[in-house]
Amino acid sequence: MIRNTTQRNAIQDVFLRKDRPLRVEEILQTGSERVESLNQATVYRNLKLLVASGWLRIVKHPKLGILYERTGKAHHHYFHCRSCNHLFDLPGCALNEKDATPPGFTTEAHEVFLFGLCSGCGV
Amino acid sequence: MIRNTTQRNAIQDVFLRKDRPLRVEEILQTGSERVESLNQATVYRNLKLLVASGWLRIVKHPKLGILYERTGKAHHHYFHCRSCNHLFDLPGCALNEKDATPPGFTTEAHEVFLFGLCSGCGV
DNA sequence: TTGTTATTGCGAAAATACTTGCAATAATTT
DNA sequence: AAATTATTGCAAGTATTTTCGCAATAACAA
Numbered sequence: 547m548i549r550n551t552t553q554r555n556a557i558q559d560v561f562l563r564k565d566r567p568l569r570v571e572e573i574l575q576t577g578s579e580r581v582e583s584l585n586q587a588t589v590y591r592n593l594k595l596l597v598a599s600g601w602l603r604i605v606k607h608p609k610l611g612i613l614y615e616r617t618g619k620a621h622h623h624y625f626h627c628r629s630c631n632h633l634f635d636l637p638g639c640a641l642n643e644k645d646a647t648p649p650g651f652t653t654e655a656h657e658v659f660l661f662g663l664c665s666g667c668g669v
Numbered sequence: 670m671i672r673n674t675t676q677r678n679a680i681q682d683v684f685l686r687k688d689r690p691l692r693v694e695e696i697l698q699t700g701s702e703r704v705e706s707l708n709q710a711t712v713y714r715n716l717k718l719l720v721a722s723g724w725l726r727i728v729k730h731p732k733l734g735i736l737y738e739r740t741g742k743a744h745h746h747y748f749h750c751r752s753c754n755h756l757f758d759l760p761g762c763a764l765n766e767k768d769a770t771p772p773g774f775t776t777e778a779h780e781v782f783l784f785g786l787c788s789g790c791g792v
Numbered sequence: 793t794t795g796t797t798a799t800t801g802c803g804a805a806a807a808t809a810c811t812t813g814c815a816a817t818a819a820t821t822t
Numbered sequence: 823a824a825a826t827t828a829t830t831g832c833a834a835g836t837a838t839t840t841t842c843g844c845a846a847t848a849a850c851a852a
Contacts, residue, residue: 549819549828570809585831590810592829608729608780612809623769625776636771641781646746646763650788653748657731658764659780665773672798672849693839708801713840715799735839 554592556580558601567605567615567624567633607633608659623658629667636660677715679703681724690728690738690747690756730756731782746781752790759783 556577561568564576570589578584593614596602605613609626610633623636640658647653662668679700684691687699693712701707716737719725728736732749733756746759762781770776785791 551829553830583831588830606731608731625774636769640765640769642763646759646781646783648759650791651748652786652791653783654785656781656783658769660769660776661779662777663775668773668775674799676800706801711800
């Protein structure tokens with residue numbers, strides 16, 4: 547039976563408050579603000595548990611590596627800000643999958659990653 | 670002074686023959702067909718050297734991890750075939766960067782990864 | 793052909809990312 | 823409140839990928 551722990555609550559709360567894909571390091575660091583003793587192993591164990599339960603999913607970013615994000619959002623692109631180093635979800639899809647696919651190929655999915663400066667860091 | 674070695678020649682030849690981004694494992698394996706003694710450390714050392722000299726560049730793929738590809742090609746997208754597991758360059762760009770970028774954000778670069786079946790593996 | 797040294801092969805070591813054993817703790821049931 | 827056991831913290835252990843030390847080899851200059 548799954549128990550309700552302050553550690554797991556803290557981890558989930560980090561996602562709800564940040565509302566963007568997060569790396570393990572940031573989850574641990576931000577979660578530690580609420581549960582001081584929060585341990586890396588605990589974070590990993592809970593991330594695995596939350597992915598298995600469908601509450602989170604894994605995002606593999608070409609620059610940032612592995613991140614975790616809340617499930618339930620529609621297909622979207624990702625924006626990585628080189629200044630604050632955060633990854634943002636960009637609602638919508640500006641890729642014409644058909645145009646992008648060469649003859650003979652069958653595209654089943656795609657991922658788009660943008661790089662630059664976010665609105666908070668630009669100018 | 671940089672010398673001309675059969676090992677490095679074999680590694681470069683793999684790229685010229687395959688003409689797609691390659692993982693270390695495939696470089697080592699294919700290169701070994703020409704130079705039987707070819708060692709993993711030698712491959713890593715030469716990849717680093719070829720990247721430094723501008724002959725190769727690193728591609729970080731969200732599924733395949735780190736690959737190496739010849740420099741000199743125009744911006745393009747990548748297609749990963751789930752059947753043969755190869756990564757293909759797709760000439761051209763079907764992403765409208767402006768449409769993809771939210772107000773206030775500044776996009777400086779982007780990467781597009783498609784997934785599906787290549788022409789050799791589909792139907 | 794000989795000398796110099798870049799390069800290689802090999803095994804060990806490092807770096808990174810994640811997992812596990814285990815005793816202690818704490819959430820939940822009874 | 824007591825019993826049960828999921829969960830945690832900690833440290834050690836895995837797994838994977840890349841690098842390094844070093845002696846042997848081989849490319850190139852002279």
